[in-house]
Amino acid sequence: MLVKRDDEREERIIEELIAEDDELRKQHEIFEAEMAFKQELIDARKAAALTQMDLSRMTGLSQQAVSRLEKSASGTIETVIRYLNSMGYTLSINRKN
Numbered sequence: 001m002l003v004k005r006d007d008e009r010e011e012r013i014i015e016e017l018i019a020e021d022d023e024l025r026k027q028h029e030i031f032e033a034e035m036a037f038k039q040e041l042i043d044a045r046k047a048a049a050l051t052q053m054d055l056s057r058m059t060g061l062s063q064q065a066v067s068r069l070e071k072s073a074s075g076t077i078e079t080v081i082r083y084l085n086s087m088g089y090t091l092s093i094n095r096k097n
Helices: 007-020 022-047 052-059 063-071 077-086
Strands: none
Touching (some): 007 022, 052 063, 052 077, 063 077
């Protein structure tokens, strides 16, 4: 049976769960930050009109490594820096408000 996704309901359930559990809330914040960062990587690559294969050639990483970096939890800080530097970006750290 297929069920239509209900984003608002799912968000309410997540909010209820993390409101009751500080550790789960922290994990959820980390997950959201990681997903936002990976989306920024993808957006920067697309804004430069580059494919994953283009970035592979520019960084010396395999296309599979570029894909894993954009989609999963893999990738060292060195890999992230190589990815960003190849497009003229740098990595910086900002204090959380």
